[in-house]
Amino acid sequence: PGSAYDRELNECHPCTVGRYAKPQNPSAAFAFAQNCTLCPAGRYNNGAGVTECLKCQTGKLSSEDRSHCKDW
Numbered sequence: 406p407g408s409a410y411d412r413e414l415n416e417c418h419p420c421t422v423g424r425y426a427k428p429q430n431p432s433a434a435f436a437f438a439q440n441c442t443l444c445p446a447g448r449y450n451n452g453a454g455v456t457e458c459l460k461c462q463t464g465k466l467s468s469e470d471r472s473h474c475k476d477w
Contacts, residue, residue, distance in 0.1 A: 407454035410437035419454035423471035427456050444471035 408417040409426045420426045420441035427438060444450055444458035449467045461467055461474035468475055 406456045408437075409439060409441045421453055422451055423449065423468075425450060425455050425458050449474055 407426055408419045410417050417437060424441035424443055426441045444467060447461050447467055448458035449461060449471045450458045451472055458471065464477065465474040466477055467473075
C-alpha cells in the first residue's frame, strides 16, 4: 500500500508527496497499484507512500502539486 509496481524494474516504489496508491484488487492475482495518482482537488498529502489523501480545511484549496493546502 502506498507504492506502485514498476513492471520493467520488477519492484515497488513509494508514491511521492501529493500522490497516493491503493491496491487495485486485493483478491486478484496481481493486486499491486500500477500508478501513483495525484490527489484530487481539495485534498493533499505531505508524506511519501500513502494510500489516501487528506481533506483540506474549509476555505482552503490544495496546491497544484497537492503537497499542502493554501488560501483561496
